[in-house]
Amino acid sequence: MKITYSIIAPIYNEKENLPELQRRVSAVMDSTNESWELILVDDGSTDGSTEIIRELAKQDDRIRPVIFARNFGHQVAVTAGLDYSRGDAVVIIDADLQDPPELILELAQKWKEGNEVVFAVRAEREGESWFKLWTASLFYRIIYRITDVKIPLDTGDFRLMDRKVVNVMNQMRERHRFLRGMSAWVGFKQVGVEYKRAARVAGETKYPFKKMFRLAINAVTGFSYFPLQVATYFGFASAGFAILVIPIVIYLRITGSQAFFGQASTLIAVLFLGGVQLISLGVLGEYIGRLYDEAKGRPLYIVREAPEDQ
Numbered sequence: 075m076k077i078t079y080s081i082i083a084p085i086y087n088e089k090e091n092l093p094e095l096q097r098r099v100s101a102v103m104d105s106t107n108e109s110w111e112l113i114l115v116d117d118g119s120t121d122g123s124t125e126i127i128r129e130l131a132k133q134d135d136r137i138r139p140v141i142f143a144r145n146f147g148h149q150v151a152v153t154a155g156l157d158y159s160r161g162d163a164v165v166i167i168d169a170d171l172q173d174p175p176e177l178i179l180e181l182a183q184k185w186k187e188g189n190e191v192v193f194a195v196r197a198e199r200e201g202e203s204w205f206k207l208w209t210a211s212l213f214y215r216i217i218y219r220i221t222d223v224k225i226p227l228d229t230g231d232f233r234l235m236d237r238k239v240v241n242v243m244n245q246m247r248e249r250h251r252f253l254r255g256m257s258a259w260v261g262f263k264q265v266g267v268e269y270k271r272a273a274r275v276a277g278e279t280k281y282p283f284k285k286m287f288r289l290a291i292n293a294v295t296g297f298s299y300f301p302l303q304v305a306t307y308f309g310f311a312s313a314g315f316a317i318l319v320i321p322i323v324i325y326l327r328i329t330g331s332q333a334f335f336g337q338a339s340t341l342i343a344v345l346f347l348g349g350v351q352l353i354s355l356g357v358l359g360e361y362i363g364r365l366y367d368e369a370k371g372r373p374l375y376i377v378r379e380a381p382e383d384q
């Protein structure tokens with residue numbers, strides 16, 4: 075059977091949101107009069123979401139469950155959804171309904187006009203703490219500046235991608251994934267649609283600060299060598315500074331000044347450079363760790379139950 079739309083929702087403990095998600099997505103997709111599937115990727119939920127997903131799939135064979143053996147993280151869950159998707163257009167959506175399913179119609183419209191990636195830009199966000207808003211805004215702007223790929227600002231994973239794009243993305247098996255970067259990197263015809271990001275329908279965010287921070291590091295290391303280059307810049311700057319200071323110190327010595335003689339100035343210089351070196355080592359470590367992870371070549375995720383019609 076030919077399928078036009080695949081909707082992918084990653085699920086990590088979203089028991090309260092699942093029925094509403096199924097209801098709203100079905101209503102919107104039925105209104106298109108085209109064939110669709112909803113892929114629910116259970117990312118190791120422990121709250122009973124798994125049973126609800128199985129139940130929903132039993133009632134409607136357009137709902138296809140992919141159940142992981144454990145929690146692999148949001149980006150990997152979406153990746154599994156992309157792997158299993160069969161539609162001509164694939165939509166990624168959050169299960170907490172912060173991304174309104176009704177917007178899919180607008181994304182689809184832009185797709186029909188010939189765009190191959192239609193991403194949803196958050197013009198407004200409801201029900202988020204000032205800390206989340208501020209860190210998110212800072213994050214998008216830093217990424218934009220230091221990466222070589224122009225990743226659209228204020229844009230999450232909520233997007234529609236043409237089959238051509240998904241096929242390319244499915245070949246990119248990198249382990250530390252930043253999907254919005256990857257989907258910008260592939261090129262093709264891209265366009266944004268603005269929307270108002272709603273508050274979560276139920277439950278708490280599954281992205282605590284630690285996970286957000288990891289995502290940010292993955293984004294930076296995945297798309298830029300800038301942190302590695304910073305060590306070089308610092309090296310040149312401090313060596314340049316030292317060369318400048320040598321004649322000054324000689325001059326002061328000759329004229330009998332006591333400047334720069336104390337232990338404090340030595341200590342500060344040692345601590346400062348020691349700090350810079352340790353940070354540089356840490357940055358190197360981040361990249362080497364990622365290299366090691368890639369070298370191991372483990373599967374990206376482990377599926378306990380795949381859809382029956384696979």
Ligand code: UDP
Nearest residue numbers: 084085086117147148151168169279280281
């Ligand atoms: N999610 C997931 N695995 C995780 C964390 C989150 O599949 O380890 C899912 C979660 O169920 C939701 C989506 O990713 O559907 C976005 O998560 P969340 O709403 O918690 O993030 P926020 O909107 O607060 O940034």
Ligand code: MG
Nearest residue numbers: 168170172274
């Ligand atoms: Mg959310």
